[in-house]
Amino acid sequence: MTVKQLQEEILTLKKQKNVIILAHYYQPIEIQEIADYLGDSLGLSRTTKEKANTDYIIFAGVDFMCETASILNQDKHIMIPNYESCCPMAAFLTPEMVREYKEKHPGLPVIVYVNSTAAVKAESDICCTSSNAVEIVKRISKEFSTKEVLFGPDANLADYAEQESGIKCWQMPSHGHCYVHSQITVDDIVEIKKKYPNAKLLVHPECIRGVRELADIVGSTARMYNYVKENSSKVIEFIIGTEVGLLERMAQDFPTNKFYLAKEKLVCHNMKKHNLELIKYILENLDDEAFEVKVPPNVAKRAKKPIEKMLEYS
Ligand code: SF4
Structure with a gap:
């Protein structure tokens, strides 16, 4: 079966069964092409909260994205095409570590990047994405009347947020990346x-x-995409410093421009574990619980607050 035929079968099945498919920009291009919504973490979080009028959501992204969708939609079934698709960055920070950092820095607000587990989010005051990290640091430090915050698990994003906001971002941990x-x-x-x-x-x-x-x-995938969109008639060439999936999307949407990857092989192998065959399998077997991501209600209840606070602040 060709890619095109497989895509057509998926589109028919998804319509028949009223399923929506979400995909991150880092997904293989053939998955991006059949998605109802394509975006970065912030855009996809908003979509799962505001637009999902279905019982089933197939989420072609890594585990923490599916967890976020489950936290915001406890009444829906969030299906991941390949349950081995995990983000290694999230593993850098555990809930126990967050509690230790809080003890060490009492009273400081805890900002957790969405690339974290549900249990870690449950320990935080607010979440952020790469789109809104700077704004969230500014807003929460104002709310807590402090010039310091705790920030994890990505040390580079913490460093960037600190540079841009002028607020000290203690990295949780300093080697998260x-x-x-x-x-x-x-x-x-x-x-x-x-x-x-x-x-x-x-x-x-x-x-x-x-x-x-x-x-x-410097920006999230959505910011980079929008920059190219706004400038594609004035600027011909772009060097892209992120995962190759975004470059593929841009090359398809802006065929007269030229795109170069900042370095060869910028591939997130964890994101690339999904494929069209797996998506078709799920559409045919929506009751296969092995592919469902369900955050336990007690964790979801606590993790929902920092996510909703982020959505309110951005
Ligand atoms: S590119 Fe892959 S490893 Fe890096 S943060 Fe995203 S999902 Fe995690």
Whole structure:
């Protein structure tokens, strides 16, 4: 069966069974093409809260995204095409660690990046995404009347939020990182800029500080996409410092522009564990609980507050 045929079967099944499919920008392009909603973590969190008028949501993203959808939609079935699709960054921070940091820094607000487990979110005051981290740090520090916050698990995003907000962001922990973004080095950027001197450089805030400082734009996947959309008639070339899936999306949507990856092999293997066959299987077997992500109600109740607070603040 060709990719096209498989996509058509999925589109028919999903309509018949009233299922919606959400996909992150880092998904393989053939999955992005059949998604009802495509976006970054913030956009997808909003979608699951506001637009999901169905009992079943297939979420082509990593585990924490499905957990967030489950927290916000306890009455729905959140299905993950491959339950081995996990974000290693989330594993850097446990609820026990958050409690220890809180004891060490009493009274400071706890900001947790959405790339974290539901149990960690349950320990926090507010969540953030790479789109709104700076704004959330500013708002919560004002609310708590403090110039310091606790921030985890991504140390690079904490560093970026601290630089941009002027508020001290204590990293929980100092080595939390994304293996995809943190592999981009300053040398890689110097090299690729030499090769494409007219290209604008767009990087994700999960990149290290030296890389961010060389960029024209530092932003989430949605911010990068929108920047390209707004500037595609004025700027021809773009260097993309994030996972290859976003570059593939841009190349398809802006065919007259040129896109270069900041470094070869910027692939999140965890995101790429889903495929069309698995999505079709779920559509045919919606009662297969092995593929359902369900956050226990007691954890969901506590984790919902920081997520909703983030949505209210952004
Ligand atoms: S790109 Fe990085 S942060 Fe995003 S899911 Fe993959 S490992 Fe996690």
